[in-house]
Amino acid sequence: MTTAFSPSCVAHWDSLDQGKFxxxxxxxxxxxxxxxxxxxxxxxxxxxxxxxVEHARASVKKQGVVESFLQEFSLGTREGLALMCLAEALLRTPDEETRDRLIAEKIGSADWSSHLGQSDSLFVNASTWGLMLTGKLVDVDEEARTDLPGFLKRIVGRLGEPVIREAVAAAVRIMGEQFVVGRTIEAALKRSNREGWLCSFDMLGEGARTAHDAERYETIYADAITAVGKTAKGQGPxxxxGVSVKLSALSPRYEATHEARVWDELYPRILRLARIAAEYDINFTMDAEEADRLALSLKLLDRLAREPELxxxxxxGLAVQAYQKRCPEVIRRxxxxxxxxxxxxxxxxxxGAYWDTEIKRAQVFGRTDYPVFTTKAATDLNYLVCARAMIEAAPHIYSQFxxxxxxxxAAVYRMASERSVxxxxxxxxxxxxxxxxxxxxxxxPVTVRAYAPVGGHEDLLPYLVRRLLENGANSSFVHALLDERVPASAVAADPxxxxxxxxxRHAKIPTPKDMYMDRQxxxxxxxxxxRDYSQAADRERHAVALQKVD
Known part of the structure; x- marks a missing residue:
């Protein structure tokens, strides 16, 4: 028997939307x-x-495989962009002919040979060879090895052959697998325990499209929580x-316009999973998603937090995004x-990992502004403001940064240390x-938990694309940290x-209503x-208008 959820609680969280834009x-x-x-x-x-930054640069012997990959194939290179486009192409192409043409274009237009041997990661160098398709599926003579760009041009015409197409798809999948801890939760647990990592496991899956998908993901999450719980040995959250859960994977209609269905279908699923996590006393985090779902996710959290059976x-737990303007108010509530x-x-x-999506959605749907900041410095400042609020909320909140x-x-560590939190x-x-x-x-001693993706190749490519977008740009901290060409003072600049x-706001990102204006x-x-139907006020106005028409 679940607890009742009062209308006042609904209104409490819906009022967050007043600050959305x-x-x-x-x-x-x-x-x-x-x-x-x-x-x-x-x-x-x-x-x-x-x-x-200076200590990391002086002491590091070898970058992580993901960092090595992003450093070599950043989005500032033609090859990095080609890889991202290729990964997306393999996800979205409707037929083999279109896939062949995209693969031919992206692989053939890049200079892969310039990256060969440039990284200290064997994985990156092996991936480069695989992308050049040399030495395995075709015979390569000495001339081809000395003229790799010319060799690529000669085989581009053959990329439409099924065996070559599958080879390129396999190469991208192999790259994606470096971004995950294991294909199964059992493999991920074995590896994390062997390496001594503390993890929050993320079962890959970008969202349910059908009721069958939602049921399948619930089973995957339940099995993962059970497997993690059985190894917990009373350690506590x-x-x-722990395990991170995407609510969109548990319902094909996880939207504010289908709130009744969310309570009927999604909430029972998330409650069943929370029961298992509570039984084993492990961390169970509801992952953050798009801004349109923020109020709805907090309503679910509110009801879960008040469940006596837990x-x-x-x-x-839950994840909160500092690039959203509402983040300080979310922390307070x-x-x-x-x-x-x-x-x-x-x-x-x-x-936050969906910045480009939030910007584009606001433009496409004609919003009054953006739900996120348009500059990185503003997001970094908001992060620090929210971090202080979380630390000051101890012991009611256990903060994870x-x-x-x-x-x-450095800033978060100082704020927490000064308050002995x-x-x-x-x-x-x-x-x-x-x-x-x-x-x-x-x-x-610093407690560090790894956000550890788990999944098979069918779920890897969306994650790969998101990581490339999030961390592959030359301006990203991950890309610049170990790049000696960037001064340490610039990498660690005060936001x-x-x-x-x-x-x-960013000078080149006008509000959505002004995006077609030439301001000069x-x-x-x-x-x-x-209208933004994720907001209760817009839904109510629409309902009133429909009544007048009737």
Missing amino acids: ADETATVRGLLANMPLDGTERAAVLAAAVGL EAGH GGWTGL VAELAKTSGRRLMVRLVK ATHNAHSL KIEFQRLHGMGEALYDAARDAFG ISAVEAHPD NSQGRQNSLG
Whole structure:
């Protein structure tokens, strides 16, 4: 028997949408007025962050395989872009002929030979050979080995052959598999325990499309939680492995416009999974997704937190995205929920992995503004403001900080240490090892949990594309950390100073309504505004309008 969920709770979370499209400049100025660090602290944090970068560069013997891959094939190279486009092509092409043409275009247009032997990772070099399709599926003479670009041109015409097509698809899958801990939860547990990693396992799957998909994903999650729980040995949610769950994988209609169906179908599934996690006393985190689903996910969290049958379990958690303007208010309300429900919550603060999607969706649907910040510095500042709020909410919140950024790491560590609050950091599997090794040398014992994807090749490519987009750009911290050409002071720059100097939105990203305007010449037209049915207010206005028509 589940608890009742009152209309007042629904309205409480729906009111979050009032800040969804808040003016960015005004929001940033509000963050600056709520400065998370004073002048002395900022100077100390900056020095510590630069020290972390320098120490990581001086001590690292070998990059993680994912970092090596992103360094060699960044989105600043033609080859990196070709790989991302190719991975997407293999996901989306409707027929073999189209797939052949895309593969021929992306593989044939790039200079793979320039990357051969340039990385210290055997995986990256092997992937390069595989992408050049040399030495395995075709006979390669000495002339071809000395003229690899010419050789590629000669075989591009043969890429339409089934065996070549499958070889390229296999090469991309092999690359994707380096981004995961194991194909099964059993393999992932074995590897993580062998390596001594503390993990939050993410069972790959980008969302249910049918009721059958939702049932299948529930079974996958239940099996994973059970497998992790059986190895927990009473460690508890903080010291043992956990599992991250995507709510969109548990319902084909995880949308605000289908809220009744969410309560009828999705909530029972998430409750069944939470029961298993509570039984084994492990961490169970609801992953963050698109901004349109934020209020709905928090309603689900609210009801779960108040479930008597979950007892005194303290492993229930959620991920919150700092690139959303509403993040500080979300933290405040989640801390309030933890107090009123009596259930300690685990909160993972991330910067966010769907930025490009949020920007494009807001433009396509004619929103008044964006739900996310348009500059990286504003997101980094918001992260620090939210981090302080989470730390100050202890013990009602157990804070988990996911970051590969040296400045964010140093700032969060200082804020937590000054308040004697226990926290943990999180990193993506295959990334951040050098940075957190440097942190342990500089600060002493630091708890670090790896966000560890688990899955087969059919679920790998979407994850690969997202990681390429998120971390493959030259401006990303992951790409710049171990690049000696980038000064350590630039890699560890203080985002507060950057925002103070430029508090406005990104100059090249106007609001969606002005995206067709030429602001210099006052020409063009305004974009048409659409209704946002993820917001209760817009749904209610639409319902009133329909009643008038009737």
